[in-house]
Amino acid sequence: MKGFIFNPVLMKELKLRFRAFKSFSGLMFYLAVLIIFVSGFLLVFTNFSVSGFFKPSQSFLMFAVLSVLQMALVMFITPGLTAGSISTEREKQTLNILLTTTQTSSQIIIGKLLSSVAFLILMLMAGLPLYSMVFLFGGVSPWQFMTMFFFYFVTLIAIGSIGIMFSTLTKRTIVSMIATYGSMIFLGGITLFFFFIGFYLDEIMTVQQNTQNLNSFSPFTYFWACINPGVLIFTLLYPELRNTLQLAVGIEFPNWIVYLIFYVLITVVCLTIAIRKLRANMKTNR
Structure with missing residues (x-):
């Protein structure tokens, strides 16, 4: 484990990424969007008035919209990094030199990934x-906050x-x-389209079979x-939306568990392919 975290590839990437002007300009853009x-x-x-009131319910709404916005920014920025x-490395013709070092393919791939993940974190x-302003006005529990950031982390690792x-x-x-980015469009948009199509077809089949009183099973x-x-x-x-979704499809299994399993599998499969194909591609190019 020590070899994956403290390896020259990771140290070099961290120095280059955190010293680059474009990294901090991207961070400034990210914060500017959130501040605006x-x-x-x-x-x-508050009706553009200094004497206006901000209710806890409005604070929760701000937290909800801010969470959606931050997830969208994570999905948009991560592929670019x-x-x-x-x-x-291949375009700069430095990959051959990198592969002649004592670093294994796993250390190279994990080092590249961790350097990007560190900047995203x-x-x-x-x-x-x-987010501290949300806690100032109330309406959000610390558990919701920690859960949201945990799934941010899982998502950005998978996308990376x-x-x-x-x-x-x-x-x-x-x-x-x-x-x-095509994969992000699939995960963020096409999956939602497939869901609505599947839900619509299930409703048509339910009506045709005259089983309105029965919950359809749509895995x-x-x-x-x-x-x-x-x-x-x-x-x-x-949570009421989760209960409505489970009732509509006839499945009571929590959706966040499926999400976690799916994205962990994506991470493992993609990293395995990258590690195995790194040196294989170099042999082909030679």
């Missing part, structure tokens, strides 16, 4: 002062693994980014909803 949102939210709900990890931590895998499999960074429809990050955020924020 929070400021606008407070101004709207990880999709070029290996392909950039820094971004999440930098936004904590804005997808980016690392495509960066290893492809020779061009632009192709890797397109493939990674595939439920699966598409479970792996969607947006659905996860809303069901964590509003």
Whole structure:
């Protein structure tokens, strides 16, 4: 374990990433978006008056929208940080030199991933002062806050693994980014589309069979909803939505468990493919 965390690849990537101007400009953009949102939210709900009141229910609404916005930013920023990890080395013709070192393929891939994850965690931590305003006005429990950040972490690790895998499999960074962002579109949008299509077809079949009083059993429809990050955020924020979803598909299994299992499997599979294909691709290119 020590070899994965304290390895030269990780140390070099951390120094390069945290010293680069574009990293801190990206962090500034990220915080600027959150600050503009929070400021606008407070101004709207206090009627643009310094004497306005901000209720705990409105504070929870701000937390909910801020959580959705932060998940969207995580899904948008993560591919840009990880999709070029290996392909950039290949384009600069430095990958051959990196592979001649004593570092194993696992250390190279894990080092690249951890350096990107470290910067993303820094971004999440930098936004904590804005979340402190939610606790100032009340309406949100610490458990909800910790649960939300835990699933942020699981999601960004999985997305980062997808980016690392495509960066290893492809020779061009632009192709890797397109493939990674395409995966994000699938996980964030196409899965939701499949859910609505499946739910609509289930309703038609229920009406045709005259079984309105029976709960339909739709595991595939439920699966598409479970792996969607947006659905996860809303069901964590509003438990009644989770109960409604489970009642509609006839499955009582918690959707967050399916989400966790699915994204952990994605992480393991993508990292395994990246590790095994790293040196295989070099042999082919030679």
